[in-house]
Amino acid sequence: MAIALLCVLVVPAGWADNQNLELTDDRGATLRLTSAAVRPAAISSFGADVSLALGIVPVAVTDYGLQGVPDYLAGQLKGVQTLGPRHQPNLEILSELSPDLVIAIRRYTEKDGAHIESIAPLLALDLISLPDSLRAVDLAGRALGAHEKAVALNGEFLERLKKLAARADGNPVKTIALLTSGSETPFIYYDHFLPTALLEKLGFDSVGGHPNPENGIPLGYRISLEALLELNPDIILMLPTSRQRAFTMNPIWPYLKAVRGDRVFEVPHYWKEGAGPIARERILEDIERLLVHPSEAVADK
The missing domain is CATH 3.40.50.1980 (Nitrogenase molybdenum iron protein domain)
Known part of the structure; x- marks a missing residue:
């Protein structure tokens, strides 16, 4: 079975003195940063996932109500402020924390976009498909000053996907x-x-x-x-x-x-919001178990 791999255009993202970095998110909106973000907030599991994968602990994350923050990230998010559910984040708390970037799911922040942008630059992302995931990781890497690592994460994921597809062929x-x-x-x-x-x-x-x-x-x-x-x-x-x-x-x-x-x-909850580098690797692991050991459950029935 042939597999068509998606390519991410690699463009140097160096930070020049007195020069803004301009990024276009999935709204088509342009956000400008004068330096790499070091205090991102996440209105999405993706925002927390990609920040942690790139070596940065976010200052705030959304949760799943009574279920709390995503289980697969909980160990790395101890002590991080929660904002409530992603569809109704507490913007007062967000403002108090003074993040320098908000990484969000576009469809959950459209109504509050202007308010969020008054707090910090907003990177609003679709996060539905595989191309969405690759583009979002690339954009987040640029914003967080870790573009090379983001490109490497995308490349490693696609290579693993290619190898697993060859096994399934x-x-x-x-x-x-x-x-x-x-x-x-x-x-x-x-x-x-x-x-x-x-x-x-x-x-x-x-x-x-x-x-x-x-x-x-x-x-x-x-x-x-x-x-x-x-x-x-x-x-x-x-x-x-x-x-x-x-x-x-x-x-x-x-x-x-x-x-x-x-x-x-x-399947685990990260299947619902799996665009982050950590989540999508876990999804591949789950599918691999389903492929190689079909008698083993992906998770509890």
């Missing part, structure tokens, strides 16, 4: 669905969402299909159990939820091939 193609939601109707992710895109590159066929261009946030869509049964994936992966998954109580659920074959796995 020739394996029988299995269909797969990535689901979330605690309601009666699950949400299924499109095949360009970062984790499903990685699955596609590693020999799986994501049944969520291609993004609908009419969807303002092309992540995925609600799918009925009847429609899911029609697609009938070999494997179902489910993002964690704090609520009971009502759709698994549907009488159709036991008839799904993945359920009958005991091929339903819960």
Whole structure:
């Protein structure tokens, strides 16, 4: 199976005296920095992830409510101020901390963008697809004065992806669905969402299909159990939820091939926001276990 690797344009990002660094984020907005940021704040797991991967501890991070900061980063974020959930960060606390950069998910900060920019330069990112991840790591590396390391992280990730794809080449193609939601109707992710895109590159066929261009946030869509049964994936992966998954109580659920074959796995929370260098490496590790040792769960069922 061939794999098309994505290239990141490498441009020197040296800091010159009395010269601003100009970056264009995913809003198309230009932010200007007079020196590398050393006190970033993260309105996203990505912001914390990329900062830590580049050797900088952020001054503030968003959390998952009662679940706290992301488990996979918690050990490195002890004592770091939390801002509350990413969709409703506490901007008063953010202002008090005086960050010199805010790294955020674009769709969660559009309504407060002007307020955030009055506090610090805002790097607002889409963080949906693999190209989004590569570009975001590159931009964050420039802003944090660690561009060479960011380029290296992207290159190492793509090389690992290429090697893993070569191992998967020739394996029988299995269909797969990535689901979330605690309601009666699950949400299924499109095949360009970062984790499903990685699955596609590693020999799986994501049944969520291609993004609908009419969807303002092309992540995925609600799918009925009847429609899911029609697609009938070999494997179902489910993002964690704090609520009971009502759709698994549907009488159709036991008839799904993945359920009958005991091929339903819960994946860790970083699959939902996996664009950071640390998270995406962990996602590859999870997929590798699924590929090499299919009898081992990616996480607890």
